[in-house]
Amino acid sequence: MPIAIVTGASSGIGRSAAVQLAERGWGVIATYAGSRDRGLETVAAVERAGGKAVALPLDLGRTEGFPEFKRQVIAALADTWGATGVTALVNNGGRARMAPFAETTEELFDDLTRVLLKGPYFLTQALLPLIEDGGVIVNTTSSSATSSEAAPGYSVYGSLKGGLIVLTRFMAKEFSARGIRVNAIAPGPTRTRLGDNAFERFPELAEPLARATALGRIGEPDDIGAAIAALCSDESRWITAQSIEVSGGYQL
Numbered sequence: 001m002p003i004a005i006v007t008g009a010s011s012g013i014g015r016s017a018a019v020q021l022a023e024r025g026w027g028v029i030a031t032y033a034g035s036r037d038r039g040l041e042t043v044a045a046v047e048r049a050g051g052k053a054v055a056l057p058l059d060l061g062r063t064e065g066f067p068e069f070k071r072q073v074i075a076a077l078a079d080t081w082g083a084t085g086v087t088a089l090v091n092n093g094g095r096a097r098m099a100p101f102a103e104t105t106e107e108l109f110d111d112l113t114r115v116l117l118k119g120p121y122f123l124t125q126a127l128l129p130l131i132e133d134g135g136v137i138v139n140t141t142s143s144s145a146t147s148s149e150a151a152p153g154y155s156v157y158g159s160l161k162g163g164l165i166v167l168t169r170f171m172a173k174e175f176s177a178r179g180i181r182v183n184a185i186a187p188g189p190t191r192t193r194l195g196d197n198a199f200e201r202f203p204e205l206a207e208p209l210a211r212a213t214a215l216g217r218i219g220e221p222d223d224i225g226a227a228i229a230a231l232c233s234d235e236s237r238w239i240t241a242q243s244i245e246v247s248g249g250y251q252l
């Protein structure tokens with residue numbers, strides 16, 4: 001059975017990716033950051049889909065925690081699947097913080113840099129020995145880096161997601177020697193808990209974003225989770241080094 005590590009799988013896009021991978025026969029290591037309960041809810045959702053998942057804590061902002069995370073991954077693989085490696089790594093965990101350029105603090109800049117770029121970089125480095133030859137990596141980026149829009153407040157977030165898209169290309173080249181494919185998925189506005197659960201707190205946000213989307217609505221987590229699962233599958237075996245916007249045509 002192929003096994004995937006999905007970071008930020010306790011909510012939204014990561015949870016959907018975990019469930020949709022499970023529906024396609026994958027085992028899943030689902031990471032959570034602030035909410036163990038939501039991590040366990042993902043495990044339950046995977047089990048309802050007929051699959052098997054393990055929830056592990058991971059803070060992408062703390063690289064010093066990565067060796068312990070790797071140890072926990074190795075133990076979970078052995079205990080749960082009798083396995084020693086994974087087929088896929090989905091670098092999805094993240095958070096959004098916005099501020100106008102003139103008001104952006106170094107604290108915000110450094111915090112987002114650790115979580116959105118440094119974290120995925122060094123987590124991938126730490127886990128690379130566990131990823132099988134011929135495996136796959138998917139990085140969740142953002143339409144803030146791919147669409148023509150440059151929404152005020154997103155200068156740090158969008159720049160870091162752009163950095164992750166460029167990093168995707170470099171990873172794809174270096175890891176190709178082992179047959180590992182690396183691609184980026186850039187979601188458009190998607191109804192998740194991102195931004196302190198902004199879509200639930202401010203439901204009026206959705207309508208203008210839907211109007212700016214060619215297909216006429218905002219995204220749902222399953223729209224993105226399906227694309228991640230598809231990129232992980234063998235059907236996508238000849239796709240590497242690509243950034244694919246999955247947004248229903250946001251700002252088209």
Ligand SMILES: NC(=O)c1ccc[n+]([C@@H]2O[C@H](COP(=O)([O-])OP(=O)(O)OC[C@H]3O[C@@H](n4cnc5c(N)ncnc54)[C@H](OP(=O)(O)O)[C@@H]3O)[C@@H](O)[C@H]2O)c1
Nearest residue numbers: 008010011012013033034035060093094189190192193194
């Ligand atoms: N929703 C959108 O409109 C949208 C658009 C473009 C890109 N994205 C990207 O999609 C990815 C998933 O976000 P989402 O929309 O599904 O939001 P979400 O519902 O808030 O889920 C975010 C996930 O990331 C985890 N996380 C937060 N901080 C973390 C940290 N420091 N270390 C490790 N994990 C952390 C969360 O864990 P806990 O809940 O346990 O804290 C949660 O599992 C993010 O990279 C986001 O930037 C989202």
